[in-house]
């Protein structure tokens with residue numbers, strides 16, 4: 001199948017000033033689009049041509065994995081953000097308290113994972129195979145689905161995600177980004 005860029009679920013200037021329209025234009029409109037275009041080219045006349053992106057992420061390696069996972073990760077990342085962020089549902093709060101001690105403890109651990117990831121990649125909150133909520137650092141196009149985890153939330157820490165708005169200040173980007181997370185969407189993935 002031919003993959004295409006999903007529609008952005010909000011207006012391109014709706015997340016400003018946390019994420020400017022210029023960042024959306026480049027990050028969503030160019031980087032995300034390029035992963036989709038590369039994926040479509042690479043899977044032509046291969047067994048991957050018939051698969052959904054999630055199945056490619058779970059089964060492919062090399063450049064096909066990289067482009068499929070980057071496409072999946074970006075769709076997941078942008079669809080978790082909202083210009084009208086929701087309060088955290090109690091069901092999610094209970095799980096975070098159970099596995100991280102408190103919501104503040106969870107935020108601190110996720111922030112640390114995102115801030116200290118060396119180079120390009122993603123910080124994830126996911127549910128492991130035993131049903132425990134865990135935070136992980138995944139370099140480059142990493143995705144916890146490859147370890148059998150269920151992804152709940154991710155922070156893109158590639159420089160293209162924050163350099164236009166925050167320059168080198170990755171920590172400022174992470175803190176601001178956590179203010180536009182749609183926690184109802186995160187909870188719905190549990």
Ligand code: MN
Pocket residue numbers: 027031074156158160161
């Ligand atoms: Mn990105």
